[in-house]
Amino acid sequence: MTAGRAPLLHRLLRVRSPAESGSWRANGATRRIDHRAPTTDSPGLPPTTAVIALENVSKRYGDVVALAPTTLAVPAQQCLALVGPSGCGKSTLLRLVIGLITPDTGRVVVAGTPMTRATCRQLRQRIGYVIQDGGLFPHLTAAENVTLMARHLGIEQEKIERRLAELAELVQLPREFLARYPAQLSGGQRQRVGLMRALMLDPEVLLMDEPLGALDPIIRSQLQNDLKRIFQQLRKTVLLVTHDMAEAAFLADEVALMRAGAIVQRGPLADLLDRPADPFVTEFIRAQRMLPAEAWAAEARP
Amino acid sequence: MSRVLLAVVLILALAPRAGAQEVAGGAPRVVVGSKAFAESWILGEALTMLARDAGADAVHRANLGGTEIVFEALRTGSVDVYPDYTGTIAQVLMKATGRPSLAEMRAHFAPLGIGISDPLGFNNSYALAVTESTAARHGLAKVSDLARHPDLRLGFTHEFIGRQDGWRGLAQHYGLTHLRNVRGIQHDLAYRAIESGQIDVMEIYTTDAKIERLHLRILADDRGFFPRYDCVLLYRLDLERRAPAALRAMLRLVGRIDERKMIRANALVELEKRTHQEAAAALLREALAVEQRVEARNVVREIATHTREHLSLVGVSLAAAIAVGIPLGIAAARARWLAMLTLTLTGLIQTIPSLALLAFLIPLPFLGISPATAIVALFLYSLLPIVRNTYTGLTTIPPALLESAEALGLPPTAQLWRVHLPLASPAIMAGIKTSAVINVGTATLAALIGAGGLGEPILRGISLVDSALILQGAVPAALLALAVQWGFDLLDRWVVPRGLRLPRAE
Numbered sequence: 001m002t003a004g005r006a007p008l009l010h011r012l013l014r015v016r017s018p019a020e021s022g023s024w025r026a027n028g029a030t031r032r033i034d035h036r037a038p039t040t041d042s043p044g045l046p047p048t049t050a051v052i053a054l055e056n057v058s059k060r061y062g063d064v065v066a067l068a069p070t071t072l073a074v075p076a077q078q079c080l081a082l083v084g085p086s087g088c089g090k091s092t093l094l095r096l097v098i099g100l101i102t103p104d105t106g107r108v109v110v111a112g113t114p115m116t117r118a119t120c121r122q123l124r125q126r127i128g129y130v131i132q133d134g135g136l137f138p139h140l141t142a143a144e145n146v147t148l149m150a151r152h153l154g155i156e157q158e159k160i161e162r163r164l165a166e167l168a169e170l171v172q173l174p175r176e177f178l179a180r181y182p183a184q185l186s187g188g189q190r191q192r193v194g195l196m197r198a199l200m201l202d203p204e205v206l207l208m209d210e211p212l213g214a215l216d217p218i219i220r221s222q223l224q225n226d227l228k229r230i231f232q233q234l235r236k237t238v239l240l241v242t243h244d245m246a247e248a249a250f251l252a253d254e255v256a257l258m259r260a261g262a263i264v265q266r267g268p269l270a271d272l273l274d275r276p277a278d279p280f281v282t283e284f285i286r287a288q289r290m291l292p293a294e295a296w297a298a299e300a301r302p
Numbered sequence: 303m304s305r306v307l308l309a310v311v312l313i314l315a316l317a318p319r320a321g322a323q324e325v326a327g328g329a330p331r332v333v334v335g336s337k338a339f340a341e342s343w344i345l346g347e348a349l350t351m352l353a354r355d356a357g358a359d360a361v362h363r364a365n366l367g368g369t370e371i372v373f374e375a376l377r378t379g380s381v382d383v384y385p386d387y388t389g390t391i392a393q394v395l396m397k398a399t400g401r402p403s404l405a406e407m408r409a410h411f412a413p414l415g416i417g418i419s420d421p422l423g424f425n426n427s428y429a430l431a432v433t434e435s436t437a438a439r440h441g442l443a444k445v446s447d448l449a450r451h452p453d454l455r456l457g458f459t460h461e462f463i464g465r466q467d468g469w470r471g472l473a474q475h476y477g478l479t480h481l482r483n484v485r486g487i488q489h490d491l492a493y494r495a496i497e498s499g500q501i502d503v504m505e506i507y508t509t510d511a512k513i514e515r516l517h518l519r520i521l522a523d524d525r526g527f528f529p530r531y532d533c534v535l536l537y538r539l540d541l542e543r544r545a546p547a548a549l550r551a552m553l554r555l556v557g558r559i560d561e562r563k564m565i566r567a568n569a570l571v572e573l574e575k576r577t578h579q580e581a582a583a584a585l586l587r588e589a590l591a592v593e594q595r596v597e598a599r600n601v602v603r604e605i606a607t608h609t610r611e612h613l614s615l616v617g618v619s620l621a622a623a624i625a626v627g628i629p630l631g632i633a634a635a636r637a638r639w640l641a642m643l644t645l646t647l648t649g650l651i652q653t654i655p656s657l658a659l660l661a662f663l664i665p666l667p668f669l670g671i672s673p674a675t676a677i678v679a680l681f682l683y684s685l686l687p688i689v690r691n692t693y694t695g696l697t698t699i700p701p702a703l704l705e706s707a708e709a710l711g712l713p714p715t716a717q718l719w720r721v722h723l724p725l726a727s728p729a730i731m732a733g734i735k736t737s738a739v740i741n742v743g744t745a746t747l748a749a750l751i752g753a754g755g756l757g758e759p760i761l762r763g764i765s766l767v768d769s770a771l772i773l774q775g776a777v778p779a780a781l782l783a784l785a786v787q788w789g790f791d792l793l794d795r796w797v798v799p800r801g802l803r804l805p806r807a808e
Contacts, residue, residue, distance in 0.1 A: 098709050100705055100708060100709060120711075121711045121712075121713060122711070123711075124708075124709060124711030129706070129709040129710075131702060131705070131706065133702075135705070136706075137703060137707075137721055137724075137725070137801075138703075138725070138801050138802055139724040139725055139727075139799035139801045139802050140799070140801060141801065148710065148712075148720060149710045149711060149712060152712060152720065181800065181801035182801065183804040184804060197710075
């Protein structure tokens with residue numbers, strides 16, 4: 001029964017891909033500038049170096065286990081999506097990676113450097129962090145938000161300006177929006193600025209915590225297209241938290257499904273669909289409403 | 303963020319220097335004090351004139367509130383000489399139960415370095431008085447007659463109500479403890495109240511000039527309760543060494559002022575709206591045949607001076623409160639225990655009545671009767687709104703923004719300056735504004751301890767029952783409060799980042 005339904009789910013998830021639907025955005029996925037993708041580094045091949053590594057990391061708050069001892073490695077230039085129901089520990093895992101919370105056991109290694117109290121500030125400059133609604137500082141303009149850290153580091157103005165222009169083009173934010181304050185931007189624009197800020201120092205690692213969670217469906221799909229393009233273009237190592245399986249499928253090379261502070265299964269989506277490690281995997285994927293109920297019923301009929 | 307810092311520096315720089323009036327080269331400095339009623343003030347002026355004529359650099363700290371405050375100032379050396387009354391000295395300062403002689407008083411105060419002159423000549427006793435019509439209606443002639451009229455409304459000064467030689471002792475002595483309708487009221491306002499029929503009985507000083515004009519009937523002290531209140535000078539004994547000529551000049555008043563002369567001088571101020579200087583000059587002319595040149599009043603210059611003094615008090619205290627309050631608020635936002643401590647402490651200070659706080663501060667070293675004391679008091683009052691608002695502003699920053707700053711890799715100091723303080727700046731500015739406006743009002747009380755400011759014409763106006771004089775202080779004070787409010791509203795636009803003043807697009 002379960003096995004019979006799996007290819008259907010697989011197909012449904014693919015149908016959702018905006019790149020294939022064509023009508024989402026006139027100039028969306030077609031405007032890829034530079035692929036730079038090394039031919040040897042396609043998804044599915046075993047990783048050579050782990051840029052993000054968790055070694056037996058756990059975290060608990062009192063009696064509540066936020067993250068059971070977890071070992072996880074994300075290879076260079078790969079995008080791993082952490083998916084799971086609310087409170088499953090996916091955001092905790094992300095915040096452990098950037099050192100906003102310290103693990104009770106084990107250690108986090110980013111780009112070969114253990115994340116410690118002493119190294120965290122240096123290390124964070126090599127990590128871009130994007131959260132829901134952008135987390136922009138309301139007292140700074142978009143440009144000031146993006147360049148805050150660079151200016152603090154004393155990088156020369158000319159270099160900063162150049163990078164700013166480059167990033168604005170990358171995320172397709174019109175230049176005039178750079179002078180605006182977050183309160184004067186739409187949700188989608190704020191998210192683009194948040195992404196610019198995360199990318200400003202050209203980090204190796206990008207951490208995204210429900211980056212599109214607060215957006216309406218149309219803006220959301222536009223940004224998904226843009227994100228996919230940017231991922232492919234920049235080849236960052238990405239850890240993406242989302243509760244939307246379709247988004248994970250569209251953006252990530254691999255998916256890690258979490259439940260109650262533990263990773264239940266990790267692998268390419270096809271593996272999760274075809275060889276679920278646990279009934280929960282199928283249950284969770286099936287619970288995602290891909291299409292209106294009628295379409296689902298029509299597709300499900302043989 | 304640098305703007306907030308700049309604004310603070312600006313406020314610090316603009317705050318005029320207060321209390322910087324220590325001048326005069328070789329001339330010995332003599333500080334004359336006086337209490338907050340016309341007679342004491344006139345005598346204080348007269349003493350100042352005599353000391354100045356004798357070559358001293360004499361200043362008069364007038365209107366220093368009650369006996370305790372002036373005496374404390376004398377004991378701690380911020381005042382060198384002031385006039386007081388034997389009955390008061392015995393009851394209030396010595397807490398004597400009997401009636402000590404002048405010799406006994408001198409023996410008591412000599413160890414404190416304080417001397418007492420011989421009587422100046424007049425006895426300014428306490429007495430109870432009613433209007434003629436009240437006297438006629440109830441058949442009142444003596445204090446003991448009051449026992450038959452327990453429903454009479456009594457209006458006494460707070461000092462009189464509390465003193466053993468005042469209402470407490472009097473009620474016991476005459477068996478009047480069943481008279482419960484007693485209200486505390488400032489002495490000069492009591493005259494207004496009795497005139498308009500709001501109270502029936504008040505205590506008077508027998509040299510008050512208004513007794514005659516208001517046709518008050520003095521109730522005879524038929525069971526001999528009130529002691530004598532011979533006016534004497536209390537002075538620091540070291541004056542004999544520091545300013546012998548000035549002391550000698552002031553002591554010339556001994557035995558030269560009888561009741562008639564004092565009442566006449568009081569009448570000049572209380573009834574004829576002359577200045578205290580003019581009354582003092584008239585008194586000296588009559589008592590010692592000494593001529594004094596008295597400057598005519600210049601209202602504009604007076605207002606300007608008082609406003610400047612007022613601004614100094616507010617500016618210096620506010621600048622200090624900002625310099626201390628914001629760091630305290632930042633520290634409180636970081637440590638829970640410190641937050642509890644500072645917010646409780648500053649809140650506690652806020653509940654201390656301003657007069658009490660001033661009285662507590664006067665005995666402290668380096669303070670005394672001076673603008674410094676007023677500034678310290680205002681500073682303490684300004685702390686709470688600034689500390690609390692800084693704390694609240696910092697602790698209510700959305701966690702997502704705190705994490706964003708942290709995740710960028712900004713070091714803690716940079717986070718504070720570039721993110722936390724700018725985000726908290728609207729709250730911090732609101733706190734400073736609250737403190738400033740409250741300060742402008744509270745600073746009027748500085749006049750109670752002789753620190754000047756716009757409270758001075760107000761106090762003087764109250765004691766002279768002169769509404770014009772009260773308005774001369776009250777109107778500029780109100781305008782100043784408004785100006786401060788507007789000034790800070792303007793400063794807000796400059797200090798608070800524009801992005802925080804925008805309505806959200808969606």
